[in-house]
Amino acid sequence: MRRTVALLGACHPGPALAVTVLAGLLAAAVGLGPGRIALVVVAVLAGQLSIGWSNDLVDLARDRAVGRTDKPLVDGRASERTVRIACGVALVATVPLSLACGLLAGLVHLVCVAAGWAYNLGVKATPWSWVPYAVAFGGLPAFVSLTAEPDQLPPLWMSLAGALLGVGAHVVNVLPDLADDAATGVRGLPHRLGAQWSPVVAAAVLVAAAVVIVVGAPVTGVVAVVALVATAGLAAVALLARGRTPFRAAIAMALVDVAMLVWAR
Structure with a gap:
């Protein structure tokens, strides 16, 4: 149980949960049925988990340098190997889950996830650090809307x-x-x-x-x-x-x- 809690602690659970809940609320608001709402939620959750875990993996050396003992990877509560495996599984799962929502909707969501990864991999340290957030949050309502109505742009x-x-x-x-x-x-x-x-x-x-x-x-x-x-x-x-x-x-x-x-x- 402690290892599971530590693994979840390395995925930035607050932002990941917030974005996932927002996607679920939007999915309900556009009139999707329970099954489709669940699919949207799981797809978004998988993408957010991959982004959160990759963030802590990429930032591990920086976090150690400043003594971020609140990070499970820094204080050893979660192993780097375990987080890498979890991140890879979440990223791979994101692709079919997203595309199951519809081809165009799925591609939009994959662009949102790619924006999060781009931020982690270096954009965060540039004056353009805001762009991945604009793309990801701007694309999320479009993803949900296209899941409900594939032939109509939001x-x-x-x-x-x-x-x-x-x-x-x-x-x-x-x-x-x-x-x-x-x-x-x-x-x-x-x-x-x-x-x-x-x-x-x-x-x-x-x-x-x-x-x-x-x-x-x-x-x-x-x-x-x-x-x-x-x-x-x-x-x-x-x-x-x-x-x-x-x-x-x-x-x-x-x-x-x-x-x-x-x-x-």
């Missing part, structure tokens, strides 16, 4: 909102690790913006995602007003607060955007 606003949400998620995800990343030579967009401007950019793109959803989707009345007011209030907190509060505020903004995106579907 509306542009949906992918745009997803891409903005992805960029915000990228900046928010990196915020707690800016110092450790900088010490090991990782200089993506958030690192170049710095601790002062990263929360500003995260707040701006997450607010933009909320506006895109309200304008492009049938989100009107009380729901739209509550969502925009909540987003604006959280943006103010992210800009004015100190410590880890901006990080938490940005996470809350992302949750509001996700709730609206699901509601809109």
